[in-house]
Amino acid sequence: PHLRTFRDEFQTCKVEGAWPLIDNRFLSVQVTNVPVVLGSSATATSKITVIFKSYLGCSDQKVYQATTDDLPLAFQDGTRSGGESGSLSVSERGGSGVGRQVRIQARYIGTSIIIRRVGSYLTFAIRMPEDTLDFSEDGGGLQLCLHGCPRNELIKEHTVSRQSQRPRLQGANTEPGPLRPPHQAYTVERATAKCRETLQVEDVYFQSCVFDLLTTGDPEFSMAAYGALEDLKALPPSKLKQNPPRTPPNPSR
Amino acid sequence: CRIQRCNSNYVASTSPASGLQEDASVDVDYCIALRAYALCVKRQARSCRGDLVYHSAVFPIKELFFKHNCSSDGPTSFAKAPSTPRPAASELCNYENRVLMSGSAAQQKKYAHCGLFGD
Numbered sequence: 001p002h003l004r005t006f007r008d009e010f011q012t013c014k015v016e017g018a019w020p021l022i023d024n025r026f027l028s029v030q031v032t033n034v035p036v037v038l039g040s041s042a043t044a045t046s047k048i049t050v051i052f053k054s055y056l057g058c059s060d061q062k063v064y065q066a067t068t069d070d071l072p073l074a075f076q077d078g079t080r081s082g083g084e085s086g087s088l089s090v091s092e093r094g095g096s097g098v099g100r101q102v103r104i105q106a107r108y109i110g111t112s113i114i115i116r117r118v119g120s121y122l123t124f125a126i127r128m129p130e131d132t133l134d135f136s137e138d139g140g141g142l143q144l145c146l147h148g149c150p151r152n153e154l155i156k157e158h159t160v161s162r163q164s165q166r167p168r169l170q171g172a173n174t175e176p177g178p179l180r181p182p183h184q185a186y187t188v189e190r191a192t193a194k195c196r197e198t199l200q201v202e203d204v205y206f207q208s209c210v211f212d213l214l215t216t217g218d219p220e221f222s223m224a225a226y227g228a229l230e231d232l233k234a235l236p237p238s239k240l241k242q243n244p245p246r247t248p249p250n251p252s253r
Numbered sequence: 254c255r256i257q258r259c260n261s262n263y264v265a266s267t268s269p270a271s272g273l274q275e276d277a278s279v280d281v282d283y284c285i286a287l288r289a290y291a292l293c294v295k296r297q298a299r300s301c302r303g304d305l306v307y308h309s310a311v312f313p314i315k316e317l318f319f320k321h322n323c324s325s326d327g328p329t330s331f332a333k334a335p336s337t338p339r340p341a342a343s344e345l346c347n348y349e350n351r352v353l354m355s356g357s358a359a360q361q362k363k364y365a366h367c368g369l370f371g372d
Contacts, residue, residue: 001369001370001371002368002369002370002371002372003367003368003369004366004367004368005367006365006366006367008366021369022367031369036372042372044371044372045369046273047369053258055346057344057345057346058345060347081273083346085346087346087347096261102332107346107348107349108345108346108347108348108349109348110348110349110352111348120369121371123368123369123370123371124368124369124370125366125367125368125370126366126367127364127365127366127369127370128364128365129348129352129362129364129365130362130363130364130365131362133343133365144369145367147370173326177341207371208369208371211371211372212371212372215264215372216372221371221372224370224371224372225370225371227370228368228370228371231368232366232368235364235366236364236366237278237323237363237364237366238364239362239363239364240349240352240353240364240365249359
């Protein structure tokens with residue numbers, strides 16, 4: 001799958017099997033990725049498990065799990081919220097968005113999560129306060145969201161090429177090779193045109209869309225990048241909103 | 254002299270059961286509890302003069318401010334009602350409220366984004 005890390009790095013990784021996205025004192029997120037096309041190293045996410053660790057005075061431990069067959073609107077214990085004054089809750093996210101979406105809000109740790117089902121795979125997006133992440137932690141703890149993909153799992157880092165108008169994947173094979181499925185349904189031109197229907201700016205999300213169509217030949221995949229961009233807009237990296245400081249009325253005025 | 258009430262409120266609001274995270278990176282709630290305690294003890298000065306419990310309570314407060322890096326000015330949400338055991342759960346269980354209550358530190362707080370999609 002394509003990964004945007006907390007440090008705003010963009011990568012495409014293999015990471016087949018179960019991998020931790022996040023694992024800190026507040027929550028753990030693990031994904032299971034499966035091959036998309038026989039013979040290709042491209043994988044996509046078929047299961048996401050989120051464990052909210054107990055936070056005294058606010059919430060007990062809660063587990064949420066989604067698979068490509070089931071995107072529940074509740075935690076595994078059947079509840080839809082937890083803790084004091086609903087500081088942890090699961091809700092359906094409506095709107096014109098792509099595929100069915102579930103939103104999980106953990107207010108006590110300032111964290112929001114969106115999980116979507118796009119076609120037969122899942123996408124994940126999270127926004128967390130930087131001071132709940134342990135950036136200083138060494139690469140020992142495997143956390144794809146924090147450290148990106150392990151080198152040997154990396155398919156390629158995405159950079160927008162300056163020379164050509166057409167998006168290129170750095171180091172991508174231009175001839176038919178392992179990245180192209182046996183039944184190639186898309187040429188670069190057709191994939192580019194298809195992705196341009198939903199993504200007008202040729203950025204890394206656009207590149208990811210083209211990559212997905214070239215490697216899977218599955219038109220549903222063109223919506224995964226679009227959905228991920230929608231989630232980025234819904235959960236933007238940003239400064240904490242400051243309420244305007246209340247200035248005491250000036251007695252002289 | 255009601256120094257014992259100050260002590261019990263302070264213990265209640267800073268015990269693990271109160272929801273304060275010992276290792277939380279944002280221990281603004283602890284500083285609120287400590288400021289409320291200092292205010293409560295200060296108010297007992299006249300009526301507790303000569304009371305050993307009172308003087309043993311006054312002594313470590315300065316040390317605690319220094320140890321926990323708490324500023325002596327700032328919200329003491331217990332101040333209005335010393336009997337209030339701890340900040341309301343809705344405040345404690347809302348990261349943004351906690352951070353905004355911490356005043357100066359809020360400016361630096363930022364959110365980070367991670368996404369996983371496609372193939």
